[in-house]
Amino acid sequence: MNGLQIPMEQVLALAGILFSCGLLGLMLRRNIIFMLMSLEVMLNAAALAFVAAGAKWSQADGQIIFLLILTVAAAEVAVGLGLVLQIQRRFKTLDMDQARRLRG
């Protein structure tokens, strides 16, 4: 394998940082669109870890899983945006703290 060699540890660290950013965004943001974007960041962080692992052990599996995650993310965004439209239509807001009816 030739080309730019990036150490595994650095790639995993980047993936970890990205994942944590996404997680924090999911927990802290109240706007549903930002929550969806945070989800995308988390998915891509996981995908990056897969690709890195695949490159390290020269296995195609890592890239296959990356393609799978890409597909899942696309499908999830399609459904998610549809839900966002409905939420906006019904609650007239995208703030998820206000758009709730269930009270335990």
Add this chain to the structure above:
Amino acid sequence: MTAIWLIPLFPLASATLLLLSAGRLPRQVAAVLGAGSVGLAAVCVALTARAFLADGEVREFTLWTWMAVGEFTPRIAFYIDGLTVVMMSVITGVGFLIHLYSVEFMWEDESICRYFAYMNLFVGAMLLLVMADNLLLLYLGWEGVGVCSYLLVGFWYRDPANGSAARKAFVVTRIGDTAMALGLFLLFTELGTLDIQPLLAAADSQWQVGDTLPILATALLLGGAVGKSAQLPLHTWLPDAMAGPTPVSALIHAATMVTAGVYLIARTFGLFQLAPPTQEAVAWIGLSTLLLAAFAALAQHDIKRILAYSTISQIGYMFLALGVGAYASGIFHLVTHAFFKALLFLAAGAVIHCLHHEHNIFRMGGLRTRLPVVFWSFLIGSAALAALPFTSGFYSKDAILLSAWELPGIGHWLWAGGLLGALLTGIYSFRLVFVVFFGEAHTQPDHQPGWKMSLPLAVLCVLSLVGGLLVLPLGNVFPPSGHHAAGHTIEYISIGTPLLGLLLAYLLFLGRQLPVDRLVDSAPGRNLRNFWLSGWRIDQLYDALWVRPFTSLSRWWRNEPVDRIYNAVVAFTQWAHHKLAALQTGELRWYATTMVFGLMLLLAIMLRNAT
């Protein structure tokens, strides 16, 4: 004749169609299906009866084997002999007239589809009962008519009183049915078959007269017959069963279903002849029931309850006939009773229909000129019920009383009791006629019965008058009863008794020659009247003996320890539900955060275990 299986098929198929339509059929279609199927069955019965009368040959017809469990292989099979032909003719003939009458009576009812479905189901089940070749198929029909009776008594189910009357009818007859089921088990374990003819032959060859087993088996069968035929002590359901529509009372609670017990005893008379004590018990039950019901009928003021008690009383006569061994006379009375009792009920229904659902006879009166068709029907029906000379009831009741007289030993007592019953019958039936149709008018009829009501009344009038001349083809079914050798005096007495009753009723209720009001108003008279009005307080007696102890026992047992364990489980689940439901806040970020922390906790545990 292959059309035998068509006879029960027509009403059953029509009932299925009507039930599956769930009341969506237009009422014209429902009426044509309901009445037409019974009419077609009647035509088939007529063809079968003609073939039977031509050669007198017993026909057996097997459709298929119902089930096969080892030795036990009951078939769906029919057995057509003289008794079956008579019963089928009554069921479909009288049944068709009542269905025709119902078309007009029930026309305004929104549930006419359901009504005809139940009625047809009833006719089909009753036909199965009388045509069955084995006791199991008979039991199927037996329970079928019980269910239909329940459904039709509670037909107007929106009134809770009707529902409770229906439940009462079902539960009380269930007591008898349980006894009958036990009887069937006993017969099968002892004799190895339930097919009626082989069973009777086996009983005849294996058992001696007076053995314990036949006595026990017949006593259990008698229990079933007593429940279904509303005899003492299980008669209390029949007066309450008048909550159903009047044509139902005519068909089920007077003409056909309640005679199923009589049919059962007549069908298995070979067993009863092996058990003289049970046979004697049948006679005493019949006699006590007929007297008790006749006294109770004297005090009633609901037109249908009078007729209900008279039905109980007349079935008592049939039981009396069976008990003294005069099976043919009993069945003869069953047939004539079906004619005149159906006539009386249909006429009563016409009165009720034309008087805005008025039931109290003391608020009627003077209807003789206003409802002439109904008046003549009622007069003829009452004459036959009271057994006035040359009506149909006269011939059959006379034969029963003569047979009772000829029985050695207790015969004279039974005869005297039956005669007293005949006197009372004369009084209460003409009390009804005089109060309803003579005197001053209290309520005006708003319309006249139409042809669909009048035609069945006319046909039944003719049958009630000349039905006594019928010769039933029962010669080969029952052993011949001896020639009536009683003297002329006995005959004159039994002719004169109903006339005396008529005279008494005239003096009491029309001529006002006797101080009936003062008699009733005195303290003992009022007590006696209330006593009879409540049907000898037997309902209250059963209430105190069975119902109230049972309900208090069940109330006390409601908090039994086993139940408490389950109640504790339920309480814990509900408590946990309330606690856990607090977690479901609906806040999306809260969910995400708890998931993250849960995941971290899991990871921490796994890492600790790994090291």
